[in-house]
Amino acid sequence: MIASGALSPLAKGDELAAAVRRKFDSYRDKLKQLADWCESEGLADQASRTRAWLQPVAEDRLLIPILPAQIGGESPPDDAAPGVKEWYQKWMTLRRQQAEDLFSLARGAIRQGRAGLALDLALRALHENPDHEALRRIFGYQPYAGEWRTRYEVGRLRAGQIWDDRFGWIPKSQLARFERGERPADPRWISVEEDTRRRRERNIGWTVDTEHFQVWTDHSLEGAALVGKKLETLHELWSRLFVRYYLTEAQVLSLFDARSRSFAPQPVQHKVVVFRTRSEYNEALRSRAPQIEITGGMYVGDSRTAYFFFHESPDGADLEQALDVTTVYHEATHQLFYELGRVAPTAGQRGNFWVIEGAAMYMETLRREGDFLVLGGIDTPRMIAARFRRLQDGFYIPFREFTAMTMQDWQSDPRIGAVYSQAAGITNFLIHHDGGKYREALVQCLLAVYRGTDTPDVLARLTGRSFAGLDEEYLQYLKAMPPLPPMRLESR
Structure with missing residues (x-):
């Protein structure tokens, strides 16, 4: 293979990452040229919009564009000035070409086993051309009534629902x-207040079904809908980042093959319970977790249910303020890994427990920034803590020892806060370092751990690096970041 000029997987990954950077650099230059042309034509608004269009290629976080549902998008009005129409045509031509180029790079990434990067590129391509049908199909969308909808949504809409x-x-x-404050109670309608009283007296609460979750709460209908929407967003990003956890290589390849019918897995509905108060949560789960008071939520594997609660909030406060969304994302991530794969009862009990918690901590960074959903980042609390522990506190457990730690080792370690911080830092490193060249290794490590087929050296084998080499790379990764803000952490 060396004689024939073939590249190793990591060398291919490096080459692919470089090609991606070149493509975005070239596109940025073209947008700058178009913005300069706009300014020369006196089109100040169009120049500003063009310059702001391309987000920087973030090295430390994933940017997932929020896609419009409407087909066709916006276009200049018929009475727009000729210069505005010309700008729009130039702008759309650049965007459509960028979409095709990114789609081509995505298919190349798939052939190299870089499923996570391929889906990132496909999403960025859709950001440029939201109506690219082949790209929409990859993510499970189909045209319906002038909008892009999933098969599940189409079924609901056809049934007359919204x-x-x-x-x-x-x-x-x-x-x-x-909207007028009425609720159905066959054979008549009653007020919200009466509905709330009845449901709480009978302890039947409210249930909201989404494509991938069934949320029950005794708080309110609005509370159930809020949690359901948050969880659907989490599922959308989790399913893209960890696609090779729950789909085979052949199934992923079929998504990008325009000649075949895309593989569309049947959605699995996950059960979630959200109690109205912490006291209800504590009382209901104390038998399962004697130290329930120190938890903010939990996933129980044997009941296949995630449990949370609403915090007390002042009257009239935003409902979101009463929900610890970070904990929701963390525990629901455990739920998705547990319920969408073949999980061995020994997962994390023989070592490599770090990757189970590391993935959950990464997903808890989910937030919205402008037109993008964002994951990761060197400025997230756990990542700041990881940098501080390693660079200023001097706390570090070498990879060889860290990957050997079991769940029991974690729970009994008096330095558990620092251990969690290191897992968060290592996970961010594996997902983002050098264009994400270790991202697929992380996913395959998760797959091995949950299936119970992992070995003490599984991460070294999957990355193609020795543990000592990973120790040094991780240190240099942290050192290359901007200076830390002033801070102080507990000694543990």
Whole structure:
């Protein structure tokens, strides 16, 4: 293979990462040229929009564009000035070409076993051309009534239902009555207050079904809908980042093969319970976790259910303020890994427990920034703590020892806070370092750990690096970051 000029997987990855950087650099130059042309034509607004269009290629975080549902998007009005129309045509031509180029790079990444990078590139391509049908199909969308919808959504819409962020899926014909504060109670309608009283007296609460979750709460209908929407966003990103955890290589390849019918897995609905108060949560789960008071949420594998609670909030406060969304994302990530794969009862008990918690801590960084959903970042709390522990506190457990730690080792370690910080830092490193060249190794490590097929040296084998080499790379990765803000952490 060496004689024939073939590259090793990591060398291919390095070459691919360089090609991606060149493509974005070239596109940025073209956008700058278009912005300069706009300014020369006196099109100040268009120049500003063009310059702001391309987000920088972030080295420390994933940027996932929020895609418009409407097909066709915006275009200049018929009475727009000729210069504005010309700018729009030039702008759209650049964007469509960039979409095709990124799609080509994505298919190349798939052939090299870089599924995570391929999906990143496909999403960035959709950001440029949201109506690219082949790209939309990869993510499970189909055209329906002038919008891009999933198969699940199309089924709901055809049944006469509509999604509302306050109420979940309800019959479209009933939306006005819901908005007036009425609720159905066959054979009549009652007030929100009466509905709340009845449900709490009978302990039946509210249930909101989404494509991938069934959320029950005794808080409110709005509370169930809020949690359902948050969890759907988490699922959307989790399913892209960890696609090779739950799909085979052949299934992923079929997604990018325009000649074949895309593989579309049937959605699995995960159960979630959100109690109205912490005291209810504590009482319901104390038998499962004697130290329930120190938890903010938990996933229970034998019942295949994630449990959370709403915090007390002042009257009139935003409902989101009463929800610890970081904990929701963390525990629901455990749920997704547990329920969408073949999980061995010994997962994490023979070592490599770091990767189970590391992945959950990474997903808890989910937030929105402008037109993008974001994961990771050197400025997230756990990542700042990881940098501080390693660079200023001098705390570090070498890879060989760290990967050998079991769940029991973690739970009994008096330095557990620092151990968690290191796992968060290592996970960010494996996902983002050098264009994400170790990202697929991380996913395959997760797969091995959850299936119970991992060995003490599984991470070294998957990355193609010795543990000592990973120790040094991780240190240099942290040192290359901007200076840390002033801070102080507990000694543990």
